[in-house]
Amino acid sequence: MTEAEVIVIGSGPAGLGAATALARAGRRVLVLEREAQAGGIPRHCGHYPFGMREFHRLLRGPDYAARLRDTALSAGVTIRTCTTATALRPGGVVEITDDAGPATLTAKAVLLATGVREASRAARLIGGEKPGGVLSTGALQGMVYLNHQRPFRQPVILGTELVAFSALLTCRHAGIRPLAMIEPESRITTRSPVRWLAAALRVPILLHSEITAIHGRTRVDGVTLATPAGPRDLPADGVIVSGGFRPDVALLQGSHLQIDPGSGGPVIDRWGRLSDPAYFACGNLLRGVETAGWCWSEGQRTAQAILAALQGQLPKPDGSRLVLAHPALRLAVPQLIGAGASGGPYDSLQVRLDRPAKGQLRLMQDGRILAATRIDSLPERRLSLALPSTFGPGPLTLTIAETP
Missing domain, CATH: 3.50.50.60 (FAD/NAD(P)-binding domain)
Structure with a gap:
């Protein structure tokens, strides 16, 4: 060409x-x-x-x-x-x-x-030693499916996004038996029905828990968790850092x-x-x-x-830059919305949160609500808000009217 x-x-x-x-x-x-x-x-x-x-x-x-x-x-x-x-x-x-x-x-x-x-281990600020056996989901899948390797036998999986459950399937394919899935929040990040996969594979999901340290010199030989009951050690030989x-x-x-x-x-x-x-x-x-x-x-x-x-x-x-006016909002796409514009591939705002939020997601202009929808969501879950077909010039604000 x-x-x-x-x-x-x-x-x-x-x-x-x-x-x-x-x-x-x-x-x-x-x-x-x-x-x-x-x-x-x-x-x-x-x-x-x-x-x-x-x-x-x-x-x-x-x-x-x-x-x-x-x-x-x-x-x-x-x-x-x-x-x-x-x-x-x-x-x-x-x-x-x-x-x-x-x-x-x-x-x-x-x-x-x-x-x-x-996101890497470093980006998540996980302490401890720096042994081998700490992998992202993508690295794990490459080793298992492309290189036909089994990098560990009993890792823990950090995160409960959809990709973490994909890591479960990869582990099953390779004969790897994860000890647990670790989730800092009170609910899993992906939609609840997916948790049946962890139950079917007999992998417990530990909520309100975080990895505070990874142990081992050349290879992972354990992790320390912060849990509601206090510190807990698991004899993991690997860590799958999923999502983020x-x-x-x-x-x-x-x-x-x-x-x-x-x-x-x-x-x-x-x-x-x-x-x-x-x-x-x-x-x-x-x-x-x-x-x-x-x-x-x-x-x-x-x-x-x-x-x-x-x-x-x-x-x-052209178009006004969308302003995010609530601390729970991390992003909204598209960021530029022209006055009176309609059509195009992005006819809805795609929204993600930084923390759990419940209430009404609102698109505002000059104190008026142009569009709204109810939400009760965790970070990284898909949220959308249909854009109005017409509206006036001037800045647009996205906010959340939270409910207890």
Whole structure:
């Protein structure tokens, strides 16, 4: 390919979903992937369920990733693996490097779909020694499914997000028996029905508990927990540090594009455009973790906005910056909402909390409630608030009227 109309950076479900839709619409699309194989995180997830939304059948993660990749290639998408984007310049200019050395590519539109990273042990401020055997969920899945290794036999799992239960399935596949799942809050983070998986595998969930220290010199040989009953030691030989997802914005840092301090991802408007309208974003780069199917669907919708942009059909970039006016609110996407604007892939605010909150989530303007919904939620759970089709100019405020 000598010239692409659209460059997509990242080949997970969001990036490949968007690339496929764009290619089917007759556009020349180039996908850049730094790994040796396209498909994103699902390549490491050797379990079900993937694919119901996209292909109307249940697939294992690697099979789902291969199906996404093959579908994109069949639609006419060009995928360049082992290619790293190193810089983003104004107007859709992307600097890259690969085995042939550095190069510069230009496109009419660039879609960023670089996904997320899990928070490390250091980011969680867990004390103790620094032995081997402390892994993120992604690292565990890579070792088990790609390298066919069993890094430990009886770890503990920190966190109860959906990905922590994915780690349970990975452990079951490898013959690993976790001693416990550790959750600092009073409830599990993901939806309650998922806890049946832990019960079925006989893994206790310890609520109101935290890991305060990890012991061992070369390998983990135990952990200390803070629990409501006092300190407790467990003879774990590994720690799975799950969740705590944050957008992978290494490429955005140092660029001319605005980053939202709340989400850690790029600032976007209702059409997924960044502060430079040649750039768009979708998927978990925007707000931390969502399911593969959600990201694929978001990629498909963002592709429609890119097609409209290529045809000159989008309104001019504008809009008021959304103000978060409650301490429990961590992020809301999109961050820019134009007065009277309607349509676009982001017709609802996607909201995440910093702490548990119960009450009414409200979108306000000039003291008036434009939209509202009841919430009773923990951090990292999916919250949404439908945006009104019309409203006046001026700043918008998102707040929570809490109830006891």
